[in-house]
Amino acid sequence: MIKDITIGQFFPGDSVIHRMDPRMKLILTIVYIVIIFLCKNFWALGFMLLSLVIMCALSGVPAKVILKSIKPIAIIITFTAILNIFYVRTGEPLLDWHFIHITTGGVFTAIFMIIRICALVVASSLLTYTTSPTQITDGIERLFSPLKFMRGGVHTLAMMMTIALRFIPTLIDEFEKITNAQKARGADLETGNLVERAKALIPVLVPLFITSFRRAYELAFAMECRCYHGAEGRTRMKIMKYSKLDVFGFLFILIATGGVIALNMFFRHVV
Amino acid sequence: MSILKTDNLTYKYSVGTPFEVTALDSVNLEVEKGELVAVIGHTGSGKSTLIQHFNGLLKPTEGSVLVDGQDIWESKKTLRDARFKVGLCFQYPEYQLFEETVFADIAFGPKNMKLSDEEIKERVMRAAEFTGVTKEMLEKSPFDLSGGEKRRVAIAGVMAMEPEILILDEPTSGLDPKGRDTILRLIRDYRDNTGSTVMIVSHSMEDVAKIATKVLVMNRATVMSYDTVPETYRHAEELLSVGLDVPQITKIFMDLKRRGLPVRDDVYTVEQAVAEIDRLRKEGVNV
Amino acid sequence: MESVLKFDDVYFSYDEETDEAQGEVHWAVSDLSLEVNRGDFIAVLGHNGSGKSTLAKLSNAILIPDKGEVTVKGISTKDEDRTLEIRRHVGMVFQNPDNQIVATVVEEDVAFGPENLGLDPAVIRERVDDALKAVGMYEFRDKEPHNLSGGQKQRVAIAGILAMRPECIVLDESTAMLDPKGRREVLETVRKLHDEFGMAVVFITHYMDEAALADRVIVMEQGRVLFDGAPCDVFQNVEELRRVGLDVPQATELALSLGLPGKILTLTECTDAIIDSLK
Numbered sequence: 001m002i003k004d005i006t007i008g009q010f011f012p013g014d015s016v017i018h019r020m021d022p023r024m025k026l027i028l029t030i031v032y033i034v035i036i037f038l039c040k041n042f043w044a045l046g047f048m049l050l051s052l053v054i055m056c057a058l059s060g061v062p063a064k065v066i067l068k069s070i071k072p073i074a075i076i077i078t079f080t081a082i083l084n085i086f087y088v089r090t091g092e093p094l095l096d097w098h099f100i101h102i103t104t105g106g107v108f109t110a111i112f113m114i115i116r117i118c119a120l121v122v123a124s125s126l127l128t129y130t131t132s133p134t135q136i137t138d139g140i141e142r143l144f145s146p147l148k149f150m151r152g153g154v155h156t157l158a159m160m161m162t163i164a165l166r167f168i169p170t171l172i173d174e175f176e177k178i179t180n181a182q183k184a185r186g187a188d189l190e191t192g193n194l195v196e197r198a199k200a201l202i203p204v205l206v207p208l209f210i211t212s213f214r215r216a217y218e219l220a221f222a223m224e225c226r227c228y229h230g231a232e233g234r235t236r237m238k239i240m241k242y243s244k245l246d247v248f249g250f251l252f253i254l255i256a257t258g259g260v261i262a263l264n265m266f267f268r269h270v271v
Numbered sequence: 272m273s274i275l276k277t278d279n280l281t282y283k284y285s286v287g288t289p290f291e292v293t294a295l296d297s298v299n300l301e302v303e304k305g306e307l308v309a310v311i312g313h314t315g316s317g318k319s320t321l322i323q324h325f326n327g328l329l330k331p332t333e334g335s336v337l338v339d340g341q342d343i344w345e346s347k348k349t350l351r352d353a354r355f356k357v358g359l360c361f362q363y364p365e366y367q368l369f370e371e372t373v374f375a376d377i378a379f380g381p382k383n384m385k386l387s388d389e390e391i392k393e394r395v396m397r398a399a400e401f402t403g404v405t406k407e408m409l410e411k412s413p414f415d416l417s418g419g420e421k422r423r424v425a426i427a428g429v430m431a432m433e434p435e436i437l438i439l440d441e442p443t444s445g446l447d448p449k450g451r452d453t454i455l456r457l458i459r460d461y462r463d464n465t466g467s468t469v470m471i472v473s474h475s476m477e478d479v480a481k482i483a484t485k486v487l488v489m490n491r492a493t494v495m496s497y498d499t500v501p502e503t504y505r506h507a508e509e510l511l512s513v514g515l516d517v518p519q520i521t522k523i524f525m526d527l528k529r530r531g532l533p534v535r536d537d538v539y540t541v542e543q544a545v546a547e548i549d550r551l552r553k554e555g556v557n558v
Numbered sequence: 559m560e561s562v563l564k565f566d567d568v569y570f571s572y573d574e575e576t577d578e579a580q581g582e583v584h585w586a587v588s589d590l591s592l593e594v595n596r597g598d599f600i601a602v603l604g605h606n607g608s609g610k611s612t613l614a615k616l617s618n619a620i621l622i623p624d625k626g627e628v629t630v631k632g633i634s635t636k637d638e639d640r641t642l643e644i645r646r647h648v649g650m651v652f653q654n655p656d657n658q659i660v661a662t663v664v665e666e667d668v669a670f671g672p673e674n675l676g677l678d679p680a681v682i683r684e685r686v687d688d689a690l691k692a693v694g695m696y697e698f699r700d701k702e703p704h705n706l707s708g709g710q711k712q713r714v715a716i717a718g719i720l721a722m723r724p725e726c727i728v729l730d731e732s733t734a735m736l737d738p739k740g741r742r743e744v745l746e747t748v749r750k751l752h753d754e755f756g757m758a759v760v761f762i763t764h765y766m767d768e769a770a771l772a773d774r775v776i777v778m779e780q781g782r783v784l785f786d787g788a789p790c791d792v793f794q795n796v797e798e799l800r801r802v803g804l805d806v807p808q809a810t811e812l813a814l815s816l817g818l819p820g821k822i823l824t825l826t827e828c829t830d831a832i833i834d835s836l837k
Contacts, residue, residue: 012700133662166662169704180328181367184359185428186383203379206369210414215657222658225618225650226671226718227642237669237682314707314737418606445653445734447605447764449803474738477808516738519767519808519825526829532836541808545815548832556836 011129016245017059018130022139024246029127031253035260036119044263045115051256052119052126061129069125070118077117084110133165135238142240155231167215174211178204272340273301274468275325275357275436279334282320286332294320296492297334302436302485307462308470309479309500312489313514318472321489322438325470326357339435355384358434362441362472364425368413373404373424376413380432398431401461403453419450423457430461437461438470443478451475455482476518480504480539488515501537520544532556562631562725562758563594563617563648569625570612586612587781590626594726594760599752601769601789602762604778605803610762613778614730617760618648631725646675649719653731655711656704664706664714665690665699671722682721689720692755693747709740713747720751726758727751733763745771766793766805770823777804790821 012018017025032048039045056066070077090105128136141158182203183189189200282295295317302308312318323329324336327343327350335342336353343353358380361367370376377398381391399409402423408416413424422442430437442458443451459482462469470487473479479486479500486503488495490513496503503510507517507525517525517539524538524547533556538544568590571583587609594600604610615621616628619635628635630644649671652658661667665686672682690696693713703711712732719727729748733741745768751757761772769775775792777785779802785792793799793810800806813822818831 134666162661166660166703169702170656173704177361178367180323181361181364182379183328184326184354184361185367185380186354186432187379188383203367203369207367210369211366215654218652218654218657219660221620222650222652222715223660223670225620225645226660227645227674227722228670229642229674233674233676235673235676235679235682237666237673237679237686239679313739447803448766448805449605514739520812522825523809523812523828523832526825527832530829530833532833541811541815544812548816548836551836 009128010132011061011065012132013060013130015058015060015130017055017126019243019245020130020249021240021242021246022131022135023143023240024242024249025127025131026136026139026143028249028253029123031257032123033120035253035257036116036123038264039116039260040264040269041267042112043267044260045112045119047259047263048256049115049119051252052123056122056126059126059130061126065129066122066125069129070121073117073121077114080113080117081110084113134162137161137165138236138238138240155234163219170215171208171212175204175208178207178211274304274339275302276300276337276340277324277334278337280321280324280331280336281333282324282329283332293492295324295331298492298494300487300494300497302468302470304435304468305462305466306468306485307459307483308468308485308487309483310470310472310487310489311474311476311479311515312495313474316489317492318489319440322359322440322470322472325353325436325438326359327353328359355432356434357436357438358429358432360426360429360437360439360442362444364429364442365418365421368421368425368428371412372409373411373413373416374409376424377404377409377427377431380428384432394431394433395427397433398427401430401464402427402457419446419453422446422450422454426454426457433465434467436468436470438472440472441474442471443473443475451478458482476516476521476539480518490515500539504539505537507536560596561593562596562598563592563760564629565590565592565613565616565626566629567591567626568616568623568628570616570621570623572612585781587616587623589782592776592783592786594758596725596758597752597756599749599759599773600761601772601775602760602778603764603766603769603775603804605764608778608802609781610778611730612781614650614728614760614762617726617728618650619644620650642675646722647725649722649724649727651712651715651719651727651729651732653734655708655715655735658715658718659703659711662702663699664695664701664703667703667714668699668717668721671718675722685721685723686717689717690714692720692751693717707740708736709743712736712740712744716744716747716751724757726760728760728762730762731764733765733768741765741768764804766807770807777802790823793823794821 036048039048085102085106086100088106088109089101089103092104093101094104094107095102137158141154144154179189187200187203192200277298277300280295280298284292284294298321310318310322320329324331330344335344338353338356341349343349368376370379374395377395378391381394404424404427408420413421416424426442439458443454446454455478458469458471483500485497486500487497488503488510495513496506504517504521507521510517520541521539524534524536524544527534528536532551535547538547568587569585570587571585573584602610602613612621616623619641622635630647633640633644635644659667660670668686668689669682672685687696690699693716695710695713695717698706698710703714706714733744736744748759748761749771752759761768763769770789772789775787775789776783777792777799784802785795793806796806796811796814807823809825809828810822813828813831816835818835820831822828822831
């Protein structure tokens with residue numbers, strides 16, 4: 001159920017992708033997504049897709065695991081595809097029946113959109129599969145460190161993200177435990193309309209909130225006892241250093257951008 | 272007839288994935304009415320999984336669970352009946368309190384049973400008395416109570432459903448010796464006064480020795496033994512061999528026996544130990 | 559002996575108003591004097607509300623005494639400028655293993671303390687590895703903490719303290735939520751830190767069998783020290799301990815019931831004494 005969500009799941013490994021600097025991976029992922037949206041025809045998109053496949057292969061994350069990341073958004077993909085099929089009216093007509101008009105343009109756009117969204121999701125999943133949550137938050141913290149004038153803002157935010165990531169599994173376990181305990185007292189959480197069900201959740205949510213506050217309080221204590229006093233004077237065990245790998249990554253994305261612009265220019269646009 | 276019976280009960284987690292784990296492996300068990308059963312076994316032995324089958328929170332992968340001779344998974348109704356016939360109080364039950372007053376919290380279970388207001392009130396009062404929850408406490412917010420008091424309120428919440436079988440998962444964990452003794456005493460009194468069947472899951476062999484009539488030892492997803500307390504501790508060596516503990520007194524007597532003294536092998540309380548040594552002193556032994 | 563932690567006539571109250579002229583003050587800890595030296599292994603016993611957790615929090619400047627003084631290596635906990643120094647010397651492990659682990663990877667959590675101290679990355683790395691090896695969790699360094707057992711989580715928490723290289727480690731009921739196996743793991747780890755590295759240990763618990771393993775037992779009652787001495791001496795006071803809601807080890811209880819001579823604490827001592835008495 002709730003445990004099936006793959007986004008944010010780390011897949012430990014020692015591949016070139018794993019070893020890249022998290023900051024570079026963040027930048028690459030963002031740039032990649034932007035380029036995906038710059039692609040105007042199948043050649044450009046195909047080129048980007050190919051490079052994504054290569055990246056995935058390099059990462060050593062099993063294809064099955066990567067494809068699993070698309071599952072949760074299957075509904076969104078289907079919905080977008082249907083919208084495009086019915087509303088895009090360019091190209092040759094394929095079907096004309098009452099109010100339904102399907103054209104080649106619609107079908108192409110739909111396929112284009114499906115590939116685009118899948119590439120987007122796979123690219124961001126590849127980031128989370130190959131980068132531990134802590135590395136991602138650290139990467140964000142350090143990428144934004146030039147914004148230090150925001151008075152501890154970036155550090156605090158990154159700390160909050162780390163703690164949130166750390167406590168998500170704990171809270172999921174807690175939620176299941178309390179649910180079982182209230183079910184054992186005859187609470188009915190499965191039947192009734194939406195309002196009734198929402199009401200039935202109170203006996204689960206109130207204890208969950210109270211425990212969370214207690215946890216937060218105790219954690220704050222524990223952090224203080226371990227000399228935590230904000231970002232000031234704090235060092236990190238793992239230093240981030242851009243390596244040759246990252247230079248390759250940067251060159252790759254430069255080439256990709258150039259390639260996509262060229263392919264966009266030489267071939268007819270689909271969207 | 273036994274009040275609780277399992278028939279080849281098997282339960283597997285994550286069936287069909289590489290992570291498949293057999294948590295219970297064809298467990299056959301019959302519990303007679305009125306027993307006070309202690310369930311022991313280390314973490315991962317299947318004891319928690321087992322008790323969650325008794326009120327239908329978990330569905331057997333194979334086999335069946337019978338409460339009062341009725342297969343609880345026969346229909347929706349039998350399942351719902353099982354929820355009320357078998358009261359299950361989880362570990363650290365104080366973390367499930369949520370109502371504004373202690374009274375309302377204890378009344379939560381009986382309310383879900385759709386009882387009349389009068390009946391609910393009576394049951395809350397009875398449960399409060401069993402657990403030493405005072406009238407003043409009933410009006411308070413459960414969050415203003417001490418840890419030990421909260422624990423008792425939470426137990427009262429399950430007792431108020433007046434189940435035929437009351438199951439408590441580690442009811443004394445985290446409590447100091449005084450709090451622990453209070454809880455154990457009230458569990459024993461509850462059983463003596465109502466004649467209900469009670470099961471407690473425990474890690475503490477001393478607790479088990481104090482109140483149980485029967486001991487169910489779980490090991491590696493199966494029942495290792497189900498017997499009276501003296502019989503269970505007679506096999507102390509086997510318990511130790513699977514990594515379980517036995518009361519210190521039992522260990523002392525194992526040692527005495529090993530060193531050639533003709534002592535009984537089912538001693539597990541200080542009183543029994545004193546009586547046994549006195550017997551030796553009177554009869555005289557060659558050391 | 560070098561004193562690491564010292565309580566001098568300490569009084570502490572959670573009440574907002576601590577002015578005695580205003581009436582009765584409920585002292586959580588009163589008239590507490592105590593000295594922990596390098597290499598001590600002290601167990602603090604007491605029922606809930608006896609003041610033993612307050613004692614823990616007073617020891618590293620989480621709480622500041624209302625009267626009297628707590629000093630860590632000569633530094634008063636009242637000296638706000640040196641709080642960090644105090645917390646580096648006196649590390650603390652809490653009850654709930656889930657609520658003291660900060661990071662999503664074991665080694666990154668252990669690094670949290672040294673990182674806060676502003677140490678050099680290479681030094682942190684070395685300390686983290688040493689600390690994880692000392693608690694026997696080195697193989698788990700890249701695991702996620704939430705997949706560990708309770709005992710393993712507590713050992714990670716201990717490593718997190720150890721990596722700050724403290725003089726003294728205070729464990730505030732750190733075994734209360736664990737199963738027997740987890741309790742054993744934590745106890746063995748702490749014992750090892752004491753025996754091998756000479757770390758001063760203050761082990762707060764309500765399990766008598768754990769206290770029996772310490773070199774010195776302090777029994778707290780109503781914020782005061784009721785007994786202070788070697789375990790075998792303290793546990794002779796069966797009636798008094800029962801009165802304040804505590805147990806004594808069964809071996810001691812049996813020996814006393816049988817009127818066996820000597821101060822008996824362990825199983826072997828007890829069997830030996832029984833056999834002697836039958837001769």
